[in-house]
Amino acid sequence: MPVFKSRIKLALTQRKEQGLNRSMNVVFAGNQSILEHEGKRYINFSSNDYLGLANDQALVRAWQQGLSVYGSGSGASPMVTGFSAAHSNLEAALTEWLGYERAILFGSGFSANQALLFTLLEKSDVLIQDRLNHASLMEAGALSSAKMKRFKHNDIEHLKSLINREDNHLVVTEGVFSMDGDCSPLKDIEAITRANHAWLAVDDAHGIGVLGESGGGSCELSQVKPELLVITFGKAFGMSGAAILCDQATGDYLTQFAKHHVYSTAMPPAQAYALTHAVSIVQEQSWRREKLAELSEVYRDSLKDLDGFVETQTSIKPFVLGGSELALRVASDCRQNGIWVTAIRPPTVPKGTSRLRITLTANQTNEHVKTLSMALKQALGAQ
Structure with missing residues (x-):
């Protein structure tokens, strides 16, 4: 048997034997509060469409208008x-809102993170990352020419022990961590980087739009301004794509040398046109963030007494169950009761911390959350 076939077969067999096999489900309206799968309807608690914009009709019309023009x-x-002018206008809207000189657009957050680290880092640099950073950041760091160190999750003292004034450091963290829903201590991290003449990069994929008075994300909430800010449009903006916010010189450098930018087809201008409208919606419609806060209170009041409940200030509500089999079983039981939740298992999360990754979105209702609570309690009571 050719080596590639045997390698593939072995890897797939091992994944299944470990109970970690993943599969895709064909769903309809996966970007809405109620989705359909195989003829059944479920309340959707697995979407990253935090502000409920993915099916917002004003945004749909903006994209349609963009298509008619571009x-x-x-x-x-x-x-x-x-x-195009649509791309330029989107960049201008982002820089005015978030207070940077440049915004460089990418097709995805994954490519933005990879472009950032691959382009910026050289062999003489030291990259320090939070241990729970996204796979795109970890892979880029491991494959870059820089020396990479990792600090314990949100551990300021450990970060201090890894950084010094002599080396050229780039510290990278997420604003909100996607599997735990917790926030990075950005104020403390920024103080450390400035004291050591280092640069700070923040990936705020899950914070932008959700946190901060204007939806400016984790950095607005913490009142910090990192040298590099990565935001994505596939979560709170209800669309797709990403941008790196930075100063003028760094933006010029990225446009010259970032291969993910230079050699990739640009996002459709109609998409950029619609995203400019999404930027306005995020800032102006604060009721969406207020709704998330209300839903979070209902969720906390309904489930805080259950083992596995984790308190967060974000839309991500991990319910930690431990074993992979238990997480799969509880997720399945919830679906039997019309609740769509996803079991997250290793290697996405550490062994022994398998969980349900529950997400709240602004198009859900208080009753939806109460129904989730009842289904989850019933599933756990059946152990």
Whole structure:
């Protein structure tokens, strides 16, 4: 048997034997509060559409208008003919809102993170990352020419022990961690980086739009301004894509040398047009964040006495169950009661911390959350 076939077969067999096999489900309206799967309807608690914009009709109309003006695709990379007035307007809206000189657009948060580390880091640099940073950051760090160190999750003292004034450091953390829903101590991390003449990069994929008075995210909430801010449009903005916010010189550097930017087809201008409208919606419709706060209170009051409940100030509500089999069973029992939740298992989370990753979105209702609570209690009572 050819080596590739045997390698693939072995890896798939081992994954199944470990009970960690993943599968995709064909769903309808997965970006709404009620989704359909195989003819059944479920209350959706697995979407990252935190502000409920993915099916917002005003945003849909904006994308349709963008299509009528710009057509479907960009046709080329940004450095050729793929950069339009729609892209320029989106960049301007982001820089004005978030207080940076430049915004560099990417097709996804994964590519933005990879581009950032691959382009910025050299062999003489030291990269220090939170141990729970996203896979895109960890992979880019491991494959970059820089020396990479990892500090214990949100552990300020451990970070201090790894950094010094002599080396050229880049410290990278997430604003909100996707599997735990907790926030990075950005104020303390910024103080450490400044004291050691280091740069700070924050990936705020799960904080932007959700946190802060204007939805400016983790940095607005913590009143910090990192040298580099990565935001994504696939969560609270209800669409897709990403941007790196930075100063003018760093932006110029990325547009010259970031291969993920230079050699990738630009996002469709109609998408950039709609995203500019999404930026306005996020800032102006604060009721969406207020609704999330209300739902969080209902969730806490309903489930705080159950083992596995974790308090967070974000829309991500991990319910930690421990074993993979238990997490799968509870998720299955919840679906039997019309609740769509997803079991998260290793290697996505550490062994022994399998969980339900429950997410709240602004298009849910208090009754939806109470129904989730009843289903979860019933599933756990059946142990």
